Amino acid sequence: MGTNPLGAEELVTVAVVDDHQVVLDGIRAWIHQDQPARIHVLADGGQIDSVLAGPGGRADVLILDLGLFGGSVADRVAELAERHRVVVFSAERSDETIRAVLAAGAVAYLTKDEGKEHFIGTVLAAAEDRAYVTPSVARAMLGDTSPHRPRLSDQERRALLLWFQLPKKQAVATQMGISVETVDQYIGRARAKYLDSGRQAGNKAAMVARAIEDGLIRPEDVR
Amino acid sequence: MATVTAAALARAQRYARGPLIGAIVVAGAWHVGNDLLGIATGWHTYRAAWVALAAWWLFTITGTFASVQLLRAAPMSALVPIAGTMVLLAAVAANAVAISPQQNFALAHWGWASFAWFAMLLWWRHPLRWLGAAMLANIAVTFAALVITRDLSRIDVARIIMVFYGAGAIQLGVAAGGKALENTARRASQISSAEMVLATNREAAQRIHTDRRRRYRDIGHDVRQLLAGLAASTLDPGAEHVQQRCGVQAARLRRLLAEHDDSPSPLLHELRACATNAERNGVAVTLEAVGVEPDLPVKVRRALCEVPIHLLAATRTQARLTVVCTQEPIQVDISVVADAGALPQAMPAPAEIEMFASREEELLWVRTRWAPRSS
Numbered sequence: 001m002g003t004n005p006l007g008a009e010e011l012v013t014v015a016v017v018d019d020h021q022v023v024l025d026g027i028r029a030w031i032h033q034d035q036p037a038r039i040h041v042l043a044d045g046g047q048i049d050s051v052l053a054g055p056g057g058r059a060d061v062l063i064l065d066l067g068l069f070g071g072s073v074a075d076r077v078a079e080l081a082e083r084h085r086v087v088v089f090s091a092e093r094s095d096e097t098i099r100a101v102l103a104a105g106a107v108a109y110l111t112k113d114e115g116k117e118h119f120i121g122t123v124l125a126a127a128e129d130r131a132y133v134t135p136s137v138a139r140a141m142l143g144d145t146s147p148h149r150p151r152l153s154d155q156e157r158r159a160l161l162l163w164f165q166l167p168k169k170q171a172v173a174t175q176m177g178i179s180v181e182t183v184d185q186y187i188g189r190a191r192a193k194y195l196d197s198g199r200q201a202g203n204k205a206a207m208v209a210r211a212i213e214d215g216l217i218r219p220e221d222v223r
Numbered sequence: 224m225a226t227v228t229a230a231a232l233a234r235a236q237r238y239a240r241g242p243l244i245g246a247i248v249v250a251g252a253w254h255v256g257n258d259l260l261g262i263a264t265g266w267h268t269y270r271a272a273w274v275a276l277a278a279w280w281l282f283t284i285t286g287t288f289a290s291v292q293l294l295r296a297a298p299m300s301a302l303v304p305i306a307g308t309m310v311l312l313a314a315v316a317a318n319a320v321a322i323s324p325q326q327n328f329a330l331a332h333w334g335w336a337s338f339a340w341f342a343m344l345l346w347w348r349h350p351l352r353w354l355g356a357a358m359l360a361n362i363a364v365t366f367a368a369l370v371i372t373r374d375l376s377r378i379d380v381a382r383i384i385m386v387f388y389g390a391g392a393i394q395l396g397v398a399a400g401g402k403a404l405e406n407t408a409r410r411a412s413q414i415s416s417a418e419m420v421l422a423t424n425r426e427a428a429q430r431i432h433t434d435r436r437r438r439y440r441d442i443g444h445d446v447r448q449l450l451a452g453l454a455a456s457t458l459d460p461g462a463e464h465v466q467q468r469c470g471v472q473a474a475r476l477r478r479l480l481a482e483h484d485d486s487p488s489p490l491l492h493e494l495r496a497c498a499t500n501a502e503r504n505g506v507a508v509t510l511e512a513v514g515v516e517p518d519l520p521v522k523v524r525r526a527l528c529e530v531p532i533h534l535l536a537a538t539r540t541q542a543r544l545t546v547v548c549t550q551e552p553i554q555v556d557i558s559v560v561a562d563a564g565a566l567p568q569a570m571p572a573p574a575e576i577e578m579f580a581s582r583e584e585e586l587l588w589v590r591t592r593w594a595p596r597s598s
Contacts, residue, residue, distance in 0.1 A: 139513050165558040166558075166583075
């Protein structure tokens with residue numbers, strides 16, 4: 001992680017790959033508006049390899065658009081996730097794609113309509129190997145009917161459902177009659193179960209370790 | 224169509240019962256009136272009367288078993304008629320051996336002539352050629368038994384052939400007639416089933432048509448009232464409640480049109496139509512769905528759309544509409560979060576749908592849930 005101009009706190013560094021300049025500019029604007037500054041863009045551009053060739057290769061988090069110049073780079077996620085914490089930021093919203101990309105090792109998935117609030121939170125969580133569950137990821141988890149899907153508890157499922165339906169965690173907490181922190185725990189635990197049920201790709205091991213450290217899952221739960 | 228065929232089959236089997244019962248009664252009456260009488264009257268002439276009586280009982284047991292199975296329409300393994308035929312042939316041979324040489328054509332030698340009645344019952348559900356084969360086996364066994372135990376003259380052989388012909392032709396005729404009747408009954412009942420399906424479809428289409436016309440009339444009535452009010456200036460187009468009424472009616476018309484479309488997810492399709500209408504009124508709507516939509520009756524879909532229609536019409540700038548369908552248990556959960564001023568008072572809550580609303584700061588959240596009554 002880099003340092004901010006005051007040198008007091010470490011900055012999370014990111015590399016951004018998107019083929020639309022307006023998106024790259026938009027992301028820089030969001031990061032710039034985040035005060036105090038917590039994120040620093042090391043490199044950005046439309047080509048994965050050229051962005052990662054320079055300083056971008058050292059970034060804490062790689063923000064990746066799936067649709068580049070008319071083609072999909074979803075099949076490169078697994079390979080990229082071996083060396084980077086990949087956060088997918090895409091206009092593609094299908095549950096299948098979200099589940100496939102997360103299974104391939106992406107740390108998080110943000111759809112482009114999920115906006116600034118989720119963006120900053122997702123990047124900061126990813127840098128710490130923590131899973132940030134966006135409503136679109138909650139939807140993909142709720143819609144999973146594969147036989148290998150993990151068993152969620154009623155509370156975990158309810159938290160995911162409400163997080164999908166309601167715009168704010170506070171509203172979810174109010175509906176469940178619990179604190180926002182507990183809501184986060186339920187959602188985080190559901191995501192950790194997914195991490196554990198998928199194959200151990202990319203940063204998943206680090207994320208599982210973090211989930212254990214955070215008390216979301218127990219070491220003996222890991223298969 | 225599978226159920227129709229099954230129903231047709233059941234009806235055909237019912238029609239085919241008549242010839243079957245007839246055949247059982249004839250075989251039973253013949254066995255008592257002819258065979259038992261033959262044993263009783265020729266009791267002292269037999270070489271071994273008890274063998275003839277045992278053969279009679281073998282016939283009785285086999286025939287009764289076959290009749291019960293056929294009348295109960297119980298599934299019968301192909302081994303049953305084969306084993307039954309073996310038993311009958313053994314009884315035929317026993318009867319032929321038990322009679323004295325003078326009784327070849329007497330009533331006491333009843334087995335060979337009665338065989339076909341019982342074989343007909345055993346092979347009732349099989350093609351006629353099997354019954355034919357069993358009858359040939361009867362001829363072979365009878366001949367063998369007679370040839371081994373006595374000398375036969377050429378006249379005897381000619382008479383034996385005549386008896387076989389006379390006895391066999393009747394049973395073959397009855398069996399063939401029964402089959403023909405069954406086939407005709409099956410065809411007739413298939414045709415009548417197809418006609419019933421056609422009539423049902425026609426009736427259903429007529430009802431749907433009438434229902435749509437009625438709904439269109441109802442909605443048209445509300446819309447006309449609204450337009451008349453606006454034209455006569457009794458309604459203020461600037462008033463929020465008038466705008467809401469306009470929004471609701473427009474969404475209902477859109478939904479009614481969407482209801483006619485052929486879509487794999489009709490509910491989502493209709494909700495999308497509602498959302499599109501709200502977007503035209505300047506509301507930013509996100510519509511998200513999870514899961515596979517269960518088959519919902521049109522009535523339920525309509526009811527489920529009512530709450531979003533009313534809430535979206537009252538929404539100022541943005542709304543999030545989510546649909547969650549689950550299979551276990553079967554459930555549809557629709558949620559609308561919107562910056563709507565207040566829960567519209569006129570909003571109906573249909574009986575089969577559970578609804579609850581809550582407010583979180585400026586956002587109103589209304590959730591409706593449907594599950595089939597049985598679950």
